[in-house]
Amino acid sequence: MAEGVLFNIAQGIIGSLGPLAMKEIKLLWGVKDELEKLKDTVSIINDVLLDAEEQQVKRHAVRNWLKKLEDAMYEADNLLDDFSTEALLREMMTRDKKAKEVRIFFSKSNQLFYALKMGHKIKAIRERLDSINATAKDFNLKLGHEEIPIQNKKRDDSYSFVHPEGVIGREDAKKEVIERLMESNVEENVLILPIVGIGGLGKTALAQLIFNDEEIKKHFELKMWVCVSNNFDVQIIVEKILRSAKNEKLEQVELDMLINALRNEIDGKKYLLVLDDVWNEDPKEWFDLKELLMGGARGSRILVTTRSEKVANITCTIKQYLLRGLDEHASWSLFKQMAFEKGQESKNPRIVEIGNEIVKKCVGVPLAIRTMGSLLYFKNSETEWLSFKNNELSKIFQRENDILPILKLSYDQLPSHLKHCFAYCSLFPKDYKIDKSTLIKLWMAQGFIKLSDQNRCLEDVGHEYFMDLLWRSFFQEAEMNKFGDIIGCKIHDLIHDLAISVAGSLITTLDDNETNIDEKTRQVSVACHISSSSSQVLTLWYKATRMRTFLHLGVYFEANIDCDATFSSSKFLRVLDLHEIQTLQNLSSIGKLKHLRYIDFSGNYKIEKLPDSITRLIAERH
Structure with missing residues (x-):
């Protein structure tokens, strides 16, 4: 999960070393200077x-x-999370009535030992980063400092004529959009109709088909x-509109002159303007152009x-048109044109059967079918x-000029914090129904999830993250x-492939097809049936010592887990979901997981009472 993730982590480190944080850890004498140096290096x-x-x-x-x-x-x-935990622990103990323990904990020897130990660690990591x-x-x-959207493919202002026979399965879509464009029973002079859908569906092709229709002309x-x-950029867009209207290149002039020229060109005329591939989500910038x-x-x-x-929601004045994938018949018709000589279906029924299975993988996305x-x-x-x-087939989307790079354009437009959140969703298997509330808790x-306004709560910001990814069709x-x-x-299969691609080896879902795990893996989910005779998952668990998430996704897990052994090898865990596990032994060792924020032991019928050591998980939230 390289792209966007390191930037997000760096931003988090810099934020955690801000003035307020420095003030909170000033008691740890001897480390403030090293922390300042670390912050400078990360910056x-x-x-x-x-x-x-x-x-x-x-x-x-x-x-x-980057690796x-x-x-x-x-x-x-x-x-730095150790520091946060230490600060929470001190705050908790000062409120505790066990005064003797507090005095021992805050003794000079204790503080000095901690400061020396952490000082050495901070210096070592800072020198490594240097x-x-x-x-x-x-x-x-x-x-x-600013995140610049990556544009993997440059688009020319011009467009190619779309022959009717070149677009399969869009006759109904074309008819409906044209009817909406030509609707006369409306009050406004200018109506705005968005066509919205994921990358590769053929939104531009449909728009071109409509643009060149004889009835439209x-x-x-x-x-x-x-x-x-x-x-x-309003000025650039106005220039492009004028260039298209006049069919000639314009001299560079001030915006006021361009606006006057635009009004002279379109005012009082019944026009059709296609704004293709719009990404801007700033309402003010849109309204400036709309005016x-x-x-x-x-x-x-x-x-x-x-x-x-x-x-689409920002721009529309009439209900948006949601473009969906091609139906089964149209998908196969398009595939035949591309896969068989002269578009003639193979006489081998087995090849036809295999072809249909491959077409289903494309879920009606024309670009995927063509590729x-x-x-x-x-x-x-x-x-x-x-x-x-x-x-x-599982690797096809990683090649150049394939559907994944096209879909990845949508991913590249995301700010770094959303890239992190989206890639994390690759933990869920395909067609998995994701609970929004749970997902937000996992992100937290x-x-x-970062707070720019301390008056807001993490759950509300997480809701905005979720809705942002939903609006962007992820x-x-x-x-x-x-x-x-x-x-x-749910996540579309092709979008899920994209999530897996950008996540890389840092996120692994253990299922019937995936049985290995990288030692540097940070996030792990189990989505397969594991029998009591199999120690495979547990062996892999011991290997992933840097794991931050272990997520069991509801498939009954018959293996017995020795929590003492597994927790000792996973001290950086922040999410631990062991629901529906048959047997958990030595659960009291959970107190070792001081980074843990999220725990789920539901459905473990043999657990009558959670151990007292769970109260030591001071960072735990859910």
Whole structure:
């Protein structure tokens, strides 16, 4: 989970070493200077992280540098969490009535020992980070504090004509959108209709199909097409609109002159404007542009294509059009065109059967269907098709010019804290119904949710994170309660593939297909049936000593767990979900897990009473 994660961790470290935190740990004499030095080092590294995370895709050396940095950053984060826990423990003990224990705990020898021990650790990690940072100059990384959205694919202002026969399965969509655009029983002169859907569904292709329709050509006096992408600058967009209207390149002039030229061009005319690939979610910037476009004659329309439901909600003046995947028939028709010579279905029924299974994987996304079909076009035998389905299909989305890089454009637009939250969702298996409340609690336990306003609570901010990912189409099939509140969701299979790709080896779901775990893995979930005769999961648990999450996802777990042994090897755990486990031995050792924030022992029928040691988990919240 490299991309965006280190930036988020660095921001958290810098925040935890702010003035208030420094004041709180001033009692730990001898460490304040080292903490200041650590903060300076992390701040310097933070300045180049965004550029490094972008360059790692193409530069192997940068990727290796980030891996070394990742380990050191996590270690620094764990160390600072020790400080937070220590501060909470002191606060708790000062409120405790056991005065003798408090005096012993705060004795000079005790404080001196702790300060010396932590001082050495801080110095060691700071020197390690300094050493890693010293090599950053070799990569000529750019400085910059602001997160700049990564645009993996540049879009040209122009658009290609879409032949009707080139778009399969969108006849009904085209008809419905055209009917909405030509609706006459409305009061406003200019209406705005967004087409919204995940990347690869063909929103732009549909818009082009509509734009070039003969009925549309006759209906509108003026038609304009602008590709907006991530650079939402009013002046640039106005220039593009004028360029499309006049079909000529404009000289660079001031915004006031451009506005006058725009009004001269569109005011009083019934126009159609397509704003393709809109990402901007700032309502003020949108309204600034919208104000300039309201002078069109009655019947003028603006068609917006976007991957973000939030953008659609901001821009629309009539109900948005949600573009869905192709149906089974249309999906197969498109696949046949791409996978078979001259679009003629294979005479081998087994190849047809395999092809249908592959098409189902594409869940109606035209770009995915086209990509897979193109690859299979060069495979002739049944053996090759079967090998592709069984071996290459799971890796297909990691290749250049495939659907995953296209979907990844949506991921690249996320701020770092949402990248962290989204990648974490790869812990859940495909088609898993995610409970919103639980997910937010898990994010909180990992420290992903940051408060910019101390008057707000983490749960409310977590709700905003969740809704932001839902609006951006990373979540789907939102489930509502009887009050209309969203309580859960699922993740589209292709989006889940994206989450796994960006998470890398730091997050692992143990299921029937995944049986190995990297020793550096930080987050683990179990989604398979483990018998009492199998010690595989427990062996893997001992291996992942840096694990922060162990999440059991409801499949009955028959293995007996010796908590003393497992907890000793997982001292950095923040989330521990052991619900529906048959037997937990030596549970009293849970007091060792001082970083733990979230615990779930529900459904453990053999646990009559939680051990007293659980009261030592002072960081525990849920």
